[in-house]
Amino acid sequence: MIKIAITDDHPIVIDGLLNALYDVSGIDVVATYNNGAALLKGLQEQPIDVLLLDLQLPDKNGAELVPIILNQYPDIHILILSGVESSSYIKEMIQKGCKGYLLKSNTDQPKLIAAIQEVYNGGVYLESAVKEQLLHEMLITKRKLDKINPKITQRELEILHLIMEELNNQEIADRLFISLRTVETHRYNLLQKLNAKNTTGMLRIARQMGIG
Amino acid sequence: MIKIAITDDHPIVIDGLLNALYDVSGIDVVATYNNGAALLKGLQEQPIDVLLLDLQLPDKNGAELVPIILNQYPDIHILILSGVESSSYIKEMIQKGCKGYLLKSNTDQPKLIAAIQEVYNGGVYLESAVKEQLLHEMLITKRKLDKINPKITQRELEILHLIMEELNNQEIADRLFISLRTVETHRYNLLQKLNAKNTTGMLRIARQMGIG
């Protein structure tokens, strides 16, 4: 018997989920909460296996809540049930330790049950639309910017790589047997070409272009 | 008519591909090469739409070859045909601008044709095994490092996020209604806790921990 808790601030969503999971063999919804505080309190007395968690809650959002929960109850399998299909959100949640990410918009009963069983058994559940989204994010990045992007020279690229390796200008100069001033010039030109305001921005853009 | 070139150092592979693509409507194999140099030379006189490229060539490997080709012929769609299913390879190749990655081990004629048509039409082709591999890679990262990780406070995390957004200390101070010196202190403590020597390193480590 998989013990489940539902947390969502919309009663309608909770009703829908209860309905979808009612009388399903092997699944038992033992609690529902409508905010983060209630959830954290409830977990103290009611142990669960799987948590269906909405990302947008009135008091705390999922990004804050998940680490707190997993820190105290590492064995709970968290299944995010969200309205937004944003790959950065999805990635963040999974990396924080959630076991799945469902979209409210297209999750029906069979999917929901499949997801619950999958995460309960130690797997990760992502529906195919979400998978596609992630892959797209991961792979596309580069070439579109590539056209717009002013071409970075070989030497500039080398310097970019060394900056990524956390070398400072002096260390880069020593490594490449060139003057500190030359490194500064290359670096300045990189900032211009990538239209970045500082090193952080430069590296972010570079990463988006697939460098690194 | 999609004009195709094949590059592989194994004649048997070339024969197999020729055979698979022979007499397929809309597809025309116009050249075959068995090393990188021959390919680069051939491209000068024989324009193509799609390149089937083996990663392991005797003279140059794919990682070197692809940027050279795409730099000179940005409109060629490169389809990697490799024996190794390594996600880092796959990612690297796609990010360098390749449009697809096929495994020699399980590519049959229909798959091959589908892939060629997909990339010719501007898409990216990855077979499902490869997709799964990539997703796995992408999502696993976090939790193992999570245990080791020194505890970063809520406020420090906030500041880390704002640094990632390319704000400087003054801007962060203004945003959080605190003093510049306080931001500097938090930032200093972050560098210590993450054991980083500069902002670049700090952000790299943070990313590895799944922050961002």
Next chain:
DNA sequence: TAAAAAATGAGTGGTAATACTTATGTATAG
């Protein structure tokens, strides 16, 4: 081979970040 692009490097000035230490109010947990 001329023209363009890339790599090299310096001048000069300014701003931001890093490297510490010390300290205080405040919340929190034992």
Next chain:
DNA sequence: CTATACATAAGTATTACCACTCATTTTTTA
């Protein structure tokens, strides 16, 4: 009720980085 942790903030130096401009040499390409 008292350690402990956290957020806050200042003092004092030093170093790194950013912002430009200009100039020379080398390499690439037309």
